Amino acid sequence: MTEPLVAGSDGFPFFGVEDFGMGWVRKKRRQCTPVVKTGQAPRAAWYTRPMHRLAATAKRLPRKPGVYLFHDRSGEIVYVGKAKNLRARVSSYFRPSADLAPAKAVMVESLTQLETIIVRSETEALLLESTLIKKHRPKYNVILKDDKSFQYIRIALAEDYPTVTTVRRMTLDGSRYFGPYVSGFAVRQTLKLLKRLFPYKNCPNRPDLPCFDAQLGRCLGHDTGPGSQARYRGVIDGLIDFLQGNTGGVIHELRRAMADASRHHDYESAARYRDRLQSLESILADQVVISTSHQSFDALGLARSDRSAMMTVFSVRRGKLLQRDSHALQHAADTTDQEIFESFITQYYTQSTAHPNELYIPIEIDPTVGEALQLRIHQAQRGLKRKLVSMAIENASESLAQDRTRQQQAATDAALTLEGLTRALHLESVPSRIEMYDVSNIQGKHVVASMVVFQDGQPAPQSYRKFTIRNQAIPDDMHRLAEVLRRRFAHRADDGWPLPDLLLLDGGIPQLNVVLRSVPGLGQHIPVAALAKENEEIFVPGESIPIRLPRDSAELRLLQQIRDEAHRFAIGFYRRTHRRESLRSILDDIPGLGPEGKKQLLQTFGTMTKIRNASDDQLAKILGPARARRVRDTLGPAD
Helix, strand or coil, X not given: CCCCCEECCCCCEECCHHHHCCEEEEEECCEEEEECCCCCCCCCCCCCHHHHHHHHHHHCCCCCCEEEEEEECCCCEEEEEEECCHHHHHHHHHCCCCCCCHHHHHHHHHEEEEEEEECCCHHHHHHHHHHHHHHHCCCCCCEECCHHHCEEEEECCCCCCCEEEEECCCCCCCCEEEEEECCHXXXXXXXXXXXXXXXXXXXXXXXXXXXXXXXXXCCCCCCCCCCHHHHHHHHHHHHHHHHCCCHHHHHHHHHHHHHHHHHCCCHHHHHHHHHHHHHHHHHHHCCEECCCCCCCEEEEEEEECCXXXXXXXXXXXXXXXXXXXXXXXXXXCCCCHHHHHHHHHHHHHHHCCCCCCEEEECCCCCHHHHHHHCCEEEECCCHHHHHHHHHHHHHHHHHHHHHHHHHHHHHHHHHHHHHHHHHHCCCCCCCCEEEEXXXXXXXXEEEEEEEEEEECCEECHHHCEEEECCCCCCCCHHHHHHHHHHHHCCCCHHHCCCCCCEEEEECCHHHHHHHHHHCCCECCCEXXXXXXXXXXXXXXXXXXXXXXXXXXXXXXXXXXXXXXXXXXXXXXXXHHHHHHHHHHHHHCCCCCCHHHHHHHHHXXXXXXXXXXXXXXXXXXXXXXXXXXXXXXXXXXCCC
């Protein structure tokens, strides 16, 4: 028989044995201690104070659609979820009878804060959830491992002669985007091929400044003669049709243009159209025709191992299998296949620019996912669709096996390299965590520094840190580096700053000596080394003769990789800081613009050059005529 719930004076309940599968020993009025039965694992610590507070908070949430964010003790967002009914969904995590996966139970134990965002519909909740997952990358959400590396083909339709480039982020600038593409190499190869078929402009030059490709006849974006803009727009229209999978229309247009050129005795142009037509037909001959019904859809397959997962997408357009992409997934352990499919579809297809209306997958999922994304999602059960889904699953399994093999080989190589580095630098133990520091500035302005971390020989970006030098009067990088290290070692391991096994400096003996004098104990308790770039010499405390590793050694390549990563990270931070300060100083001088106007300009154009080159109509559309005139008067006429 279940014991009745007994509440202390603070309203906190003491649960009986059957409520948790535990025995309970009453200690005091305000606390209780669980006694776990033999062979029984404790479930989430529902009795802890944060759980009590969060459970009470959840009961007061509105019964409206929205997004919820869970924070752990450090304040980090560890999970983002969506809900049709916020009160019901969030409360379900804190019920004694909650049937949570092991990972979610561990997550709930760590929670200290709950944040919610109310939206108008389930669709908005799903889209906002996807955006927040991509932004915060919570450790308990299933996420695309490499979505930060996605690339898009951008066609700048707002330009008179649209430029075609690759970008990693879409913006609302009037351009047409295609993607996302997983492989940057594949995108470059595709564009190289398309350049032969569609001689588009891909340089930053103005149309009246011909590039090298234009001089070779490989770019029509600099032909400014009569009718040239219309001809170039025809090239861009053909490129867009091709990227959309409408190859039949492209072939028809090329044949028509070739016939017109021949009829007007323009045999040189006819020959160019003929060559482009032959190249296109050669490409299409390699595509696999899987259906004569000219259907367009995606088929998805999932493969899983103990802690890893891989999703493969087959893209069928107009009856032809055009593309196969495999995506590694993080945080997939202890989650159901349904959760993985829902998370992947939400994240992937909110980033996709030209996806079909239909998806085929091997299981059923929540229909609201498809409704929110305006996709018809079917469980493939028979025929061609089932065969393609099975093929996608097989490809996902193969990709997962290859990925696992690569990871194992990389781990083996890294372990051997670290052992060699241990011997070369005479370290007492293998350096699992290596930190390196670099300072970046130009003529002492906007001085910043970076800390990068390599864990077991691999970059650990989640542990990277950025520093703004507080004392800008410090005269040199050596003493700036000392300031950074003093601030770094003011943090403790339990604050998320574990001590390094090896600390590297970008520099030579001067940097090493200043840092050792300025940071007491460094070099005695933590090994330190300085890497001088000129001759790739390594200086260590107490040794006047530098260590020189073989130029082709894996140990030196690792040190160079760490140094280059620290430099890249510092330079990126410096450029963002410098750009922000430059924009602030110029835009702040514009009377009547205000913080909101400045924010609108930066969000729309991004750089001062683009703001200055914007047309009066573009500025007026964003700011209104009066403020647009002030911006133009301050910045001067567009180039």
